[in-house]
Amino acid sequence: MHSQAHDVGAPSLLEALRTGTALLHVALEKRLPFFSERLDADWYRRLLQAYYGFYRQVESVLHDSGLIPDGYDGALRVKTPTLVHDLYALGLDDHTINNLPRCFELPTLDTPAACLGALYVLEGATLGGQVLRREMVQRLGVTAENGGAFLNIYGVETGRRWKDFLDYLGDQPLDATAKQRAVEAARSTFRCFEQWLDSQEVLL
Ligand code: HEM
Structure with missing residues:
Protein backbone atom coordinates (compact mmCIF):
# COMPACT_ATOMS: atom_id res chain seq x y z
CA MET A 1 0.00 0.00 0.00
CA HIS A 2 1.23 3.45 -0.82
CA SER A 3 0.47 6.36 1.39
CA GLN A 4 -1.29 9.04 -0.64
CA ALA A 5 -2.95 11.08 2.07
CA HIS A 6 -2.70 14.23 -0.06
CA ASP A 7 -4.63 12.44 -2.78
CA VAL A 8 -7.75 11.56 -0.83
CA GLY A 9 -10.81 12.22 -2.95
CA ALA A 10 -8.79 12.54 -6.15
CA PRO A 11 -9.69 10.12 -8.93
CA SER A 12 -7.58 6.99 -9.14
CA LEU A 13 -5.26 6.61 -12.09
CA LEU A 14 -7.73 4.21 -13.72
CA GLU A 15 -10.65 6.58 -13.20
CA ALA A 16 -8.63 9.44 -14.66
CA LEU A 17 -7.62 7.34 -17.67
CA ARG A 18 -11.21 6.21 -18.26
CA THR A 19 -12.66 9.69 -18.00
CA GLY A 20 -9.88 11.18 -20.07
CA THR A 21 -10.18 8.76 -22.97
CA ALA A 22 -13.86 7.77 -23.08
CA LEU A 23 -14.83 10.21 -25.83
CA LEU A 24 -11.75 9.40 -27.89
CA HIS A 25 -12.62 5.70 -27.65
CA VAL A 26 -16.17 6.31 -28.87
CA ALA A 27 -14.91 8.49 -31.72
CA LEU A 28 -12.39 5.91 -32.92
CA GLU A 29 -14.80 3.01 -32.49
CA LYS A 30 -17.29 4.77 -34.77
CA ARG A 31 -14.71 5.17 -37.50
CA LEU A 32 -13.30 1.64 -37.43
CA PRO A 33 -14.86 -0.46 -40.19
CA PHE A 34 -15.26 -3.76 -38.30
CA PHE A 35 -19.06 -3.48 -38.34
CA SER A 36 -19.38 -1.93 -41.77
CA GLU A 37 -21.26 -3.72 -44.53
CA ARG A 38 -18.50 -2.58 -46.87
CA LEU A 39 -15.69 -4.29 -44.98
CA ASP A 40 -14.24 -7.04 -47.16
CA ALA A 41 -11.13 -9.23 -47.02
CA ASP A 42 -8.99 -6.65 -48.79
CA TRP A 43 -10.01 -3.84 -46.41
CA TYR A 44 -9.43 -6.11 -43.41
CA ARG A 45 -5.90 -6.88 -44.62
CA ARG A 46 -5.16 -3.18 -45.15
CA LEU A 47 -6.53 -2.47 -41.69
CA TYR A 52 1.06 -3.27 -37.60
CA GLY A 53 2.55 0.08 -38.70
CA PHE A 54 1.43 1.61 -35.41
CA TYR A 55 1.93 -1.22 -32.93
CA ARG A 56 5.41 -2.07 -34.13
CA GLN A 57 6.52 1.50 -33.59
CA VAL A 58 4.81 2.19 -30.32
CA GLU A 59 5.82 -1.14 -28.79
CA SER A 60 9.41 -0.57 -29.81
CA VAL A 61 9.42 2.96 -28.32
CA LEU A 62 7.92 1.61 -25.10
CA HIS A 63 10.44 -1.21 -24.90
CA ASP A 64 13.44 0.95 -25.77
CA SER A 65 12.44 3.71 -23.33
CA GLY A 66 13.35 1.55 -20.35
CA LEU A 67 10.74 3.60 -18.48
CA ILE A 68 7.98 1.04 -17.98
CA PRO A 69 7.60 0.59 -14.21
CA ASP A 70 8.63 -2.82 -12.85
CA GLY A 71 5.97 -5.49 -12.75
CA TYR A 72 4.79 -5.22 -16.35
CA ASP A 73 5.36 -8.46 -18.23
CA GLY A 74 6.29 -7.09 -21.64
CA ALA A 75 7.27 -10.45 -23.11
CA LEU A 76 3.82 -11.83 -22.30
CA ARG A 77 1.91 -8.80 -23.53
CA VAL A 78 3.80 -7.81 -26.70
CA LYS A 79 1.42 -7.72 -29.67
CA THR A 80 3.47 -7.01 -32.78
CA PRO A 81 4.54 -10.67 -33.26
CA THR A 82 0.88 -11.70 -33.38
CA LEU A 83 0.16 -9.05 -36.00
CA VAL A 84 3.08 -10.42 -38.03
CA HIS A 85 1.63 -13.91 -37.64
CA ASP A 86 -1.71 -12.66 -39.00
CA LEU A 87 -0.06 -10.86 -41.90
CA TYR A 88 1.72 -14.08 -42.87
CA ALA A 89 -1.61 -15.89 -42.72
CA LEU A 90 -3.05 -13.22 -45.02
CA GLY A 91 -0.34 -13.93 -47.59
CA LEU A 92 2.35 -11.32 -46.89
CA ASP A 93 6.02 -12.34 -46.77
CA ASP A 94 8.85 -10.99 -44.58
CA HIS A 95 10.04 -8.52 -47.18
CA THR A 96 6.59 -7.04 -47.70
CA ILE A 97 5.91 -6.86 -43.96
CA ASN A 98 9.22 -5.12 -43.25
CA ASN A 99 8.48 -2.57 -45.92
CA LEU A 100 4.97 -1.71 -44.78
CA PRO A 101 4.46 1.96 -43.90
CA ARG A 102 5.12 2.73 -40.23
CA CYS A 103 3.83 5.46 -38.00
CA PHE A 104 6.35 8.03 -36.76
CA GLU A 105 3.89 10.47 -35.19
CA LEU A 106 3.76 8.77 -31.84
CA PRO A 107 2.82 9.85 -28.35
CA THR A 108 5.69 11.26 -26.28
CA LEU A 109 6.64 8.48 -23.88
CA ASP A 110 9.33 10.15 -21.82
CA THR A 111 8.19 9.34 -18.27
CA PRO A 112 7.05 6.16 -16.52
CA ALA A 113 3.60 7.73 -16.16
CA ALA A 114 3.35 8.39 -19.90
CA CYS A 115 4.28 4.77 -20.59
CA LEU A 116 1.50 3.64 -18.27
CA GLY A 117 -0.99 5.78 -20.16
CA ALA A 118 -0.03 4.26 -23.50
CA LEU A 119 -0.07 0.74 -22.05
CA TYR A 120 -3.57 1.34 -20.71
CA VAL A 121 -4.75 2.00 -24.27
CA LEU A 122 -2.98 -1.02 -25.77
CA GLU A 123 -4.13 -3.39 -23.03
CA GLY A 124 -7.69 -2.04 -23.02
CA ALA A 125 -7.93 -2.64 -26.75
CA THR A 126 -7.77 -6.39 -26.06
CA LEU A 127 -11.24 -6.12 -24.46
CA GLY A 128 -12.82 -4.68 -27.59
CA GLY A 129 -10.92 -7.31 -29.55
CA GLN A 130 -13.22 -9.93 -28.07
CA VAL A 131 -16.24 -8.25 -29.67
CA LEU A 132 -14.41 -7.70 -32.94
CA ARG A 133 -13.16 -11.28 -33.08
CA ARG A 134 -16.70 -12.66 -33.05
CA GLU A 135 -17.78 -10.15 -35.67
CA MET A 136 -14.87 -11.04 -37.99
CA VAL A 137 -15.59 -14.76 -37.74
CA GLN A 138 -19.22 -14.15 -38.74
CA ARG A 139 -18.63 -11.50 -41.36
CA LEU A 140 -15.41 -12.62 -43.06
CA GLY A 141 -14.72 -16.09 -41.69
CA VAL A 142 -11.51 -14.74 -40.17
CA THR A 143 -10.31 -16.86 -37.23
CA ALA A 144 -7.10 -17.04 -35.20
CA GLU A 145 -5.71 -19.41 -37.85
CA ASN A 146 -6.31 -17.30 -40.93
CA GLY A 147 -5.55 -13.72 -39.92
CA GLY A 148 -7.54 -12.94 -36.78
CA ALA A 149 -5.18 -13.97 -33.95
CA PHE A 150 -4.52 -10.34 -32.96
CA LEU A 151 -8.18 -9.74 -32.18
CA ASN A 152 -8.10 -12.65 -29.74
CA ILE A 153 -4.55 -12.15 -28.60
CA TYR A 154 -5.04 -13.25 -24.98
CA GLY A 155 -7.81 -15.74 -25.76
CA VAL A 156 -9.50 -17.10 -22.63
CA GLU A 157 -6.95 -15.19 -20.57
CA THR A 158 -8.33 -11.80 -21.70
CA GLY A 159 -10.30 -11.04 -18.53
CA ARG A 160 -7.58 -12.30 -16.20
CA ARG A 161 -4.85 -10.34 -17.95
CA TRP A 162 -6.92 -7.16 -17.88
CA LYS A 163 -7.52 -7.62 -14.17
CA ASP A 164 -3.79 -8.21 -13.60
CA PHE A 165 -3.04 -5.07 -15.57
CA LEU A 166 -5.50 -3.06 -13.47
CA ASP A 167 -3.83 -4.39 -10.31
CA TYR A 168 -0.48 -3.30 -11.72
CA LEU A 169 -1.86 0.16 -12.53
CA GLY A 170 -3.38 0.39 -9.07
CA ASP A 171 -0.01 -0.35 -7.49
CA GLN A 172 1.67 2.66 -9.14
CA PRO A 173 2.29 5.48 -6.68
CA LEU A 174 1.63 8.40 -9.02
CA ASP A 175 1.13 11.94 -7.77
CA ALA A 176 -1.36 14.28 -9.42
CA THR A 177 1.16 15.57 -11.98
CA ALA A 178 2.20 12.06 -12.97
CA LYS A 179 -1.43 11.02 -13.31
CA GLN A 180 -1.99 13.95 -15.60
CA ARG A 181 0.98 12.84 -17.70
CA ALA A 182 -0.48 9.35 -17.94
CA VAL A 183 -3.83 10.68 -19.10
CA GLU A 184 -2.20 12.98 -21.67
CA ALA A 185 -0.20 10.05 -23.06
CA ALA A 186 -3.29 7.84 -23.23
CA ARG A 187 -5.21 10.56 -25.04
CA SER A 188 -2.29 11.12 -27.38
CA THR A 189 -2.08 7.37 -28.07
CA PHE A 190 -5.72 7.34 -29.16
CA ARG A 191 -5.25 10.45 -31.28
CA CYS A 192 -2.02 9.28 -32.92
CA PHE A 193 -3.56 5.89 -33.68
CA GLU A 194 -6.66 7.44 -35.23
CA GLN A 195 -4.63 9.91 -37.28
CA TRP A 196 -2.36 7.12 -38.47
CA LEU A 197 -5.25 4.85 -39.46
CA ASP A 198 -6.83 7.80 -41.22
CA SER A 199 -3.65 8.49 -43.17
CA GLN A 200 -3.62 4.85 -44.24
CA GLU A 201 -7.21 5.25 -45.50
CA VAL A 202 -8.60 2.34 -43.52
CA LEU A 203 -11.24 4.23 -41.48
CA LEU A 204 -14.84 4.98 -42.35
C1 HEM B 1 -14.75 -1.08 -33.16
C2 HEM B 1 -13.73 -1.16 -32.33
C3 HEM B 1 -13.84 -1.32 -30.84
C4 HEM B 1 -14.86 -1.81 -30.09
C5 HEM B 1 -16.18 -2.39 -30.55
C6 HEM B 1 -14.45 -1.71 -28.71
C7 HEM B 1 -15.19 -2.12 -27.63
C8 HEM B 1 -14.75 -2.15 -26.35
C9 HEM B 1 -15.41 -2.84 -25.26
C10 HEM B 1 -16.67 -3.67 -25.39
C11 HEM B 1 -14.68 -2.61 -24.16
C12 HEM B 1 -14.92 -3.21 -22.79
C13 HEM B 1 -15.72 -2.38 -21.93
C14 HEM B 1 -15.88 -3.10 -20.62
O1 HEM B 1 -15.73 -4.32 -20.56
O2 HEM B 1 -16.11 -2.41 -19.63
C15 HEM B 1 -13.56 -1.78 -24.52
C16 HEM B 1 -12.63 -1.31 -23.64
C17 HEM B 1 -11.52 -0.59 -24.02
N1 HEM B 1 -11.12 -0.32 -25.29
FE1 HEM B 1 -12.19 -0.66 -26.95
N2 HEM B 1 -13.21 -1.15 -28.65
C18 HEM B 1 -12.78 -0.91 -29.93
C19 HEM B 1 -11.59 -0.40 -30.32
C20 HEM B 1 -10.60 0.01 -29.46
C21 HEM B 1 -9.33 0.51 -29.89
C22 HEM B 1 -8.85 0.60 -31.33
C23 HEM B 1 -8.65 0.87 -28.76
C24 HEM B 1 -7.27 1.42 -28.60
C25 HEM B 1 -6.29 1.31 -29.48
C26 HEM B 1 -9.51 0.57 -27.63
C27 HEM B 1 -9.20 0.80 -26.32
C28 HEM B 1 -9.96 0.40 -25.25
C29 HEM B 1 -9.60 0.64 -23.86
C30 HEM B 1 -8.39 1.40 -23.34
C31 HEM B 1 -10.59 0.01 -23.09
C32 HEM B 1 -10.61 -0.10 -21.57
C33 HEM B 1 -11.61 0.85 -20.96
C34 HEM B 1 -11.68 0.61 -19.46
O3 HEM B 1 -12.45 -0.25 -19.04
O4 HEM B 1 -10.92 1.25 -18.74
N3 HEM B 1 -10.68 0.05 -28.10
N4 HEM B 1 -13.63 -1.51 -25.87
Missing part, protein backbone atom coordinates in the same frame (compact mmCIF):
# COMPACT_ATOMS: atom_id res chain seq x y z
CA LEU A 48 -4.26 -5.06 -40.09
CA GLN A 49 -1.29 -3.71 -42.05
CA ALA A 50 -2.05 -0.27 -40.64
CA TYR A 51 -2.35 -1.70 -37.11
Whole structure:
Protein backbone atom coordinates (compact mmCIF):
# COMPACT_ATOMS: atom_id res chain seq x y z
CA MET A 1 0.00 0.00 0.00
CA HIS A 2 1.23 3.45 -0.82
CA SER A 3 0.47 6.36 1.39
CA GLN A 4 -1.29 9.04 -0.64
CA ALA A 5 -2.95 11.08 2.07
CA HIS A 6 -2.70 14.23 -0.06
CA ASP A 7 -4.63 12.44 -2.78
CA VAL A 8 -7.75 11.56 -0.83
CA GLY A 9 -10.81 12.22 -2.95
CA ALA A 10 -8.79 12.54 -6.15
CA PRO A 11 -9.69 10.12 -8.93
CA SER A 12 -7.58 6.99 -9.14
CA LEU A 13 -5.26 6.61 -12.09
CA LEU A 14 -7.73 4.21 -13.72
CA GLU A 15 -10.65 6.58 -13.20
CA ALA A 16 -8.63 9.44 -14.66
CA LEU A 17 -7.62 7.34 -17.67
CA ARG A 18 -11.21 6.21 -18.26
CA THR A 19 -12.66 9.69 -18.00
CA GLY A 20 -9.88 11.18 -20.07
CA THR A 21 -10.18 8.76 -22.97
CA ALA A 22 -13.86 7.77 -23.08
CA LEU A 23 -14.83 10.21 -25.83
CA LEU A 24 -11.75 9.40 -27.89
CA HIS A 25 -12.62 5.70 -27.65
CA VAL A 26 -16.17 6.31 -28.87
CA ALA A 27 -14.91 8.49 -31.72
CA LEU A 28 -12.39 5.91 -32.92
CA GLU A 29 -14.80 3.01 -32.49
CA LYS A 30 -17.29 4.77 -34.77
CA ARG A 31 -14.71 5.17 -37.50
CA LEU A 32 -13.30 1.64 -37.43
CA PRO A 33 -14.86 -0.46 -40.19
CA PHE A 34 -15.26 -3.76 -38.30
CA PHE A 35 -19.06 -3.48 -38.34
CA SER A 36 -19.38 -1.93 -41.77
CA GLU A 37 -21.26 -3.72 -44.53
CA ARG A 38 -18.50 -2.58 -46.87
CA LEU A 39 -15.69 -4.29 -44.98
CA ASP A 40 -14.24 -7.04 -47.16
CA ALA A 41 -11.13 -9.23 -47.02
CA ASP A 42 -8.99 -6.65 -48.79
CA TRP A 43 -10.01 -3.84 -46.41
CA TYR A 44 -9.43 -6.11 -43.41
CA ARG A 45 -5.90 -6.88 -44.62
CA ARG A 46 -5.16 -3.18 -45.15
CA LEU A 47 -6.53 -2.47 -41.69
CA LEU A 48 -4.26 -5.06 -40.09
CA GLN A 49 -1.29 -3.71 -42.05
CA ALA A 50 -2.05 -0.27 -40.64
CA TYR A 51 -2.35 -1.70 -37.11
CA TYR A 52 1.06 -3.27 -37.60
CA GLY A 53 2.55 0.08 -38.70
CA PHE A 54 1.43 1.61 -35.41
CA TYR A 55 1.93 -1.22 -32.93
CA ARG A 56 5.41 -2.07 -34.13
CA GLN A 57 6.52 1.50 -33.59
CA VAL A 58 4.81 2.19 -30.32
CA GLU A 59 5.82 -1.14 -28.79
CA SER A 60 9.41 -0.57 -29.81
CA VAL A 61 9.42 2.96 -28.32
CA LEU A 62 7.92 1.61 -25.10
CA HIS A 63 10.44 -1.21 -24.90
CA ASP A 64 13.44 0.95 -25.77
CA SER A 65 12.44 3.71 -23.33
CA GLY A 66 13.35 1.55 -20.35
CA LEU A 67 10.74 3.60 -18.48
CA ILE A 68 7.98 1.04 -17.98
CA PRO A 69 7.60 0.59 -14.21
CA ASP A 70 8.63 -2.82 -12.85
CA GLY A 71 5.97 -5.49 -12.75
CA TYR A 72 4.79 -5.22 -16.35
CA ASP A 73 5.36 -8.46 -18.23
CA GLY A 74 6.29 -7.09 -21.64
CA ALA A 75 7.27 -10.45 -23.11
CA LEU A 76 3.82 -11.83 -22.30
CA ARG A 77 1.91 -8.80 -23.53
CA VAL A 78 3.80 -7.81 -26.70
CA LYS A 79 1.42 -7.72 -29.67
CA THR A 80 3.47 -7.01 -32.78
CA PRO A 81 4.54 -10.67 -33.26
CA THR A 82 0.88 -11.70 -33.38
CA LEU A 83 0.16 -9.05 -36.00
CA VAL A 84 3.08 -10.42 -38.03
CA HIS A 85 1.63 -13.91 -37.64
CA ASP A 86 -1.71 -12.66 -39.00
CA LEU A 87 -0.06 -10.86 -41.90
CA TYR A 88 1.72 -14.08 -42.87
CA ALA A 89 -1.61 -15.89 -42.72
CA LEU A 90 -3.05 -13.22 -45.02
CA GLY A 91 -0.34 -13.93 -47.59
CA LEU A 92 2.35 -11.32 -46.89
CA ASP A 93 6.02 -12.34 -46.77
CA ASP A 94 8.85 -10.99 -44.58
CA HIS A 95 10.04 -8.52 -47.18
CA THR A 96 6.59 -7.04 -47.70
CA ILE A 97 5.91 -6.86 -43.96
CA ASN A 98 9.22 -5.12 -43.25
CA ASN A 99 8.48 -2.57 -45.92
CA LEU A 100 4.97 -1.71 -44.78
CA PRO A 101 4.46 1.96 -43.90
CA ARG A 102 5.12 2.73 -40.23
CA CYS A 103 3.83 5.46 -38.00
CA PHE A 104 6.35 8.03 -36.76
CA GLU A 105 3.89 10.47 -35.19
CA LEU A 106 3.76 8.77 -31.84
CA PRO A 107 2.82 9.85 -28.35
CA THR A 108 5.69 11.26 -26.28
CA LEU A 109 6.64 8.48 -23.88
CA ASP A 110 9.33 10.15 -21.82
CA THR A 111 8.19 9.34 -18.27
CA PRO A 112 7.05 6.16 -16.52
CA ALA A 113 3.60 7.73 -16.16
CA ALA A 114 3.35 8.39 -19.90
CA CYS A 115 4.28 4.77 -20.59
CA LEU A 116 1.50 3.64 -18.27
CA GLY A 117 -0.99 5.78 -20.16
CA ALA A 118 -0.03 4.26 -23.50
CA LEU A 119 -0.07 0.74 -22.05
CA TYR A 120 -3.57 1.34 -20.71
CA VAL A 121 -4.75 2.00 -24.27
CA LEU A 122 -2.98 -1.02 -25.77
CA GLU A 123 -4.13 -3.39 -23.03
CA GLY A 124 -7.69 -2.04 -23.02
CA ALA A 125 -7.93 -2.64 -26.75
CA THR A 126 -7.77 -6.39 -26.06
CA LEU A 127 -11.24 -6.12 -24.46
CA GLY A 128 -12.82 -4.68 -27.59
CA GLY A 129 -10.92 -7.31 -29.55
CA GLN A 130 -13.22 -9.93 -28.07
CA VAL A 131 -16.24 -8.25 -29.67
CA LEU A 132 -14.41 -7.70 -32.94
CA ARG A 133 -13.16 -11.28 -33.08
CA ARG A 134 -16.70 -12.66 -33.05
CA GLU A 135 -17.78 -10.15 -35.67
CA MET A 136 -14.87 -11.04 -37.99
CA VAL A 137 -15.59 -14.76 -37.74
CA GLN A 138 -19.22 -14.15 -38.74
CA ARG A 139 -18.63 -11.50 -41.36
CA LEU A 140 -15.41 -12.62 -43.06
CA GLY A 141 -14.72 -16.09 -41.69
CA VAL A 142 -11.51 -14.74 -40.17
CA THR A 143 -10.31 -16.86 -37.23
CA ALA A 144 -7.10 -17.04 -35.20
CA GLU A 145 -5.71 -19.41 -37.85
CA ASN A 146 -6.31 -17.30 -40.93
CA GLY A 147 -5.55 -13.72 -39.92
CA GLY A 148 -7.54 -12.94 -36.78
CA ALA A 149 -5.18 -13.97 -33.95
CA PHE A 150 -4.52 -10.34 -32.96
CA LEU A 151 -8.18 -9.74 -32.18
CA ASN A 152 -8.10 -12.65 -29.74
CA ILE A 153 -4.55 -12.15 -28.60
CA TYR A 154 -5.04 -13.25 -24.98
CA GLY A 155 -7.81 -15.74 -25.76
CA VAL A 156 -9.50 -17.10 -22.63
CA GLU A 157 -6.95 -15.19 -20.57
CA THR A 158 -8.33 -11.80 -21.70
CA GLY A 159 -10.30 -11.04 -18.53
CA ARG A 160 -7.58 -12.30 -16.20
CA ARG A 161 -4.85 -10.34 -17.95
CA TRP A 162 -6.92 -7.16 -17.88
CA LYS A 163 -7.52 -7.62 -14.17
CA ASP A 164 -3.79 -8.21 -13.60
CA PHE A 165 -3.04 -5.07 -15.57
CA LEU A 166 -5.50 -3.06 -13.47
CA ASP A 167 -3.83 -4.39 -10.31
CA TYR A 168 -0.48 -3.30 -11.72
CA LEU A 169 -1.86 0.16 -12.53
CA GLY A 170 -3.38 0.39 -9.07
CA ASP A 171 -0.01 -0.35 -7.49
CA GLN A 172 1.67 2.66 -9.14
CA PRO A 173 2.29 5.48 -6.68
CA LEU A 174 1.63 8.40 -9.02
CA ASP A 175 1.13 11.94 -7.77
CA ALA A 176 -1.36 14.28 -9.42
CA THR A 177 1.16 15.57 -11.98
CA ALA A 178 2.20 12.06 -12.97
CA LYS A 179 -1.43 11.02 -13.31
CA GLN A 180 -1.99 13.95 -15.60
CA ARG A 181 0.98 12.84 -17.70
CA ALA A 182 -0.48 9.35 -17.94
CA VAL A 183 -3.83 10.68 -19.10
CA GLU A 184 -2.20 12.98 -21.67
CA ALA A 185 -0.20 10.05 -23.06
CA ALA A 186 -3.29 7.84 -23.23
CA ARG A 187 -5.21 10.56 -25.04
CA SER A 188 -2.29 11.12 -27.38
CA THR A 189 -2.08 7.37 -28.07
CA PHE A 190 -5.72 7.34 -29.16
CA ARG A 191 -5.25 10.45 -31.28
CA CYS A 192 -2.02 9.28 -32.92
CA PHE A 193 -3.56 5.89 -33.68
CA GLU A 194 -6.66 7.44 -35.23
CA GLN A 195 -4.63 9.91 -37.28
CA TRP A 196 -2.36 7.12 -38.47
CA LEU A 197 -5.25 4.85 -39.46
CA ASP A 198 -6.83 7.80 -41.22
CA SER A 199 -3.65 8.49 -43.17
CA GLN A 200 -3.62 4.85 -44.24
CA GLU A 201 -7.21 5.25 -45.50
CA VAL A 202 -8.60 2.34 -43.52
CA LEU A 203 -11.24 4.23 -41.48
CA LEU A 204 -14.84 4.98 -42.35
C1 HEM B 1 -14.75 -1.08 -33.16
C2 HEM B 1 -13.73 -1.16 -32.33
C3 HEM B 1 -13.84 -1.32 -30.84
C4 HEM B 1 -14.86 -1.81 -30.09
C5 HEM B 1 -16.18 -2.39 -30.55
C6 HEM B 1 -14.45 -1.71 -28.71
C7 HEM B 1 -15.19 -2.12 -27.63
C8 HEM B 1 -14.75 -2.15 -26.35
C9 HEM B 1 -15.41 -2.84 -25.26
C10 HEM B 1 -16.67 -3.67 -25.39
C11 HEM B 1 -14.68 -2.61 -24.16
C12 HEM B 1 -14.92 -3.21 -22.79
C13 HEM B 1 -15.72 -2.38 -21.93
C14 HEM B 1 -15.88 -3.10 -20.62
O1 HEM B 1 -15.73 -4.32 -20.56
O2 HEM B 1 -16.11 -2.41 -19.63
C15 HEM B 1 -13.56 -1.78 -24.52
C16 HEM B 1 -12.63 -1.31 -23.64
C17 HEM B 1 -11.52 -0.59 -24.02
N1 HEM B 1 -11.12 -0.32 -25.29
FE1 HEM B 1 -12.19 -0.66 -26.95
N2 HEM B 1 -13.21 -1.15 -28.65
C18 HEM B 1 -12.78 -0.91 -29.93
C19 HEM B 1 -11.59 -0.40 -30.32
C20 HEM B 1 -10.60 0.01 -29.46
C21 HEM B 1 -9.33 0.51 -29.89
C22 HEM B 1 -8.85 0.60 -31.33
C23 HEM B 1 -8.65 0.87 -28.76
C24 HEM B 1 -7.27 1.42 -28.60
C25 HEM B 1 -6.29 1.31 -29.48
C26 HEM B 1 -9.51 0.57 -27.63
C27 HEM B 1 -9.20 0.80 -26.32
C28 HEM B 1 -9.96 0.40 -25.25
C29 HEM B 1 -9.60 0.64 -23.86
C30 HEM B 1 -8.39 1.40 -23.34
C31 HEM B 1 -10.59 0.01 -23.09
C32 HEM B 1 -10.61 -0.10 -21.57
C33 HEM B 1 -11.61 0.85 -20.96
C34 HEM B 1 -11.68 0.61 -19.46
O3 HEM B 1 -12.45 -0.25 -19.04
O4 HEM B 1 -10.92 1.25 -18.74
N3 HEM B 1 -10.68 0.05 -28.10
N4 HEM B 1 -13.63 -1.51 -25.87
